[in-house]
Amino acid sequence: MDFYQMKCVLTVAKHHSVSKAAEELCVTPPSLSQQIKKAEDELGVKLFVRSTHDIWPSEAGNEFIKRAQKIFAELSKMNDIMNNYASGTIGHLVIGCVPVMKESGLLHFIKLFTERYPHISLEFYEAECFDLYPLLYSGKIDVLISTAADPEKPKKIKLKSYPLAEDxxxxxxxxxxxxxxxxxxxxxxxxxxxxxxxxxxxxxxxxxxxxxxxxxxxxxxxxxxxxxxxxxxxxxxxxxxxxxxxxxxxxxxxxxxxxxxxxxxxxxTLYLVFLRSGIAKINPIVENFEQFMAQCHLNLHFDEYN
Missing domain, CATH: 3.40.190.290 (D-Maltodextrin-Binding Protein; domain 2)
Structure with missing residues (x-):
């Protein structure tokens, strides 16, 4: 049995009416009745007892409906979680950074980001500036907090940089x-x-x-x-x-x-550096981090370099 047939059964049970259920599902009553019959034939039981005006779940139908509702509730929960991943509100972000986080004042903004996105876990990879760029290119870190552009950057790599602070x-x-x-x-x-x-x-x-x-x-x-x-x-x-x-x-x-x-x-100058759009599908968490930092520094602008 597929999920559509399961949905048909639940909708008929909700309305106790094939015609009203068909209206909600945007199908014709005969088509919906055919789906119910297919489900019953596949299961080998009658799911509904029909009267002159109404249709009611049978004993087996009630058991089926109870379990189907649990399946759909779990499916709905799973979809919500997947939507959170797709929208970048849940997951993991690896930030490569030179050792200037404390004195630059960036820890305050990092704290604000974690408050806005409490289900995103952060990992910091601290190293020298030019040791971090290869990790960004290979995807081992998601964003880079750097104090210089990479003079040895491969030509095929496109970057977006964002000035954060100057010292x-x-x-x-x-x-x-x-x-x-x-x-x-x-x-x-x-x-x-x-x-x-x-x-x-x-x-x-x-x-x-x-x-x-x-x-x-x-x-x-x-x-x-x-x-x-x-x-x-x-x-x-x-x-x-x-x-x-x-x-x-x-x-x-x-x-x-x-x-x-x-x-x-x-x-x-201290920069926030990302892989530029168009190279690969951008991690939605990275997009949220980029937008958040932009909101914190509205007077500054992104610089792109090839």
């Missing part, structure tokens, strides 16, 4: 350093300073190198680390200088570190 980069030195009591430092003055540098896969490394090049020199690394606290510890010990985000260094309290603004000013 100024500053020079940090030991309080024993010759710059310690100065507020603003010209970047070219640091040409002979030993730099504490970060991973080449981080945007901070590339921003630092590019800024120094524009000021006429290449920074010389005395030490390289993947860890921000390690870098600040080396700076505090007067092992070198470093260029770091202002928001991040002010969230970390170090007694022996001086913070200096740079001239010319160096800034870094």
């Amino acid at each position: 100024e980069l500053v020079l940090v030195t030991s309080k024993k350093h010759r710059f310690a009591n100065r507020g603003i430092i010209k970047l070219k003055e640091t040409a002979k300073e030993p730099f504490i540098s970060f991973s080449p896969s981080s945007s901070l490394f590339r921003v630092t190198v590019d800024a120094c090049r524009r000021s006429g020199f290449m920074p010389v690394s005395s030490c390289r680390t993947h860890n921000f606290d390690t870098a600040l510890g080396l700076v505090a010990a007067n092992g070198g200088v470093a260029i770091v985000p202002l928001k991040k260094v002010t969230h970390t309290k170090w007694k022996n570190i001086s913070i200096h603004r740079l001239s010319p000013k160096i800034s870094r």
Whole structure:
């Protein structure tokens, strides 16, 4: 027996009338009667007892109706759940992010998103900027919070980026350093300073190198680390200088570190990055996340790059 025949039986039982049931189902009474007969022939029992004016379920019909109603209720529940998945209100979202979530203020918006979509679970994959892009291309992460565009992006990949926040980069030195009591430092003055540098896969490394090049020199690394606290510890010990985000260094309290603004000013933008429409079917949860973040930042606009 198919679901349509089951629906026919339930509709006739609801109205106690073939003609009224046929009107609801938008079929002719003879066609509906034929479906009821097919169901009865297949089951080998009479589902209805007919009188001159009405039609009533038989004992077997009552049992059938009780179980069919449970099936349709479960089917309706299943459809609702599937609709939730299709509309992106239930499921799982993997966010790849550079380690700036706390100081950027984005955690507040993430919290608001989880309140609006309580049935979406979030997973964060934290790594350096250029280590995350391949994970986005392969689908291992759904969205990316990044501080730079990927210079090695395959041509076939199309991305949509959305600016979220901007941070100024500053020079940090030991309080024993010759710059310690100065507020603003010209970047070219640091040409002979030993730099504490970060991973080449981080945007901070590339921003630092590019800024120094524009000021006429290449920074010389005395030490390289993947860890921000390690870098600040080396700076505090007067092992070198470093260029770091202002928001991040002010969230970390170090007694022996001086913070200096740079001239010319160096800034870094934090982006939300998605695979652009047309490459594959867009995950509806990603669409909801994109729209939510757009509502939080209505004064900014998406940038698309090939």
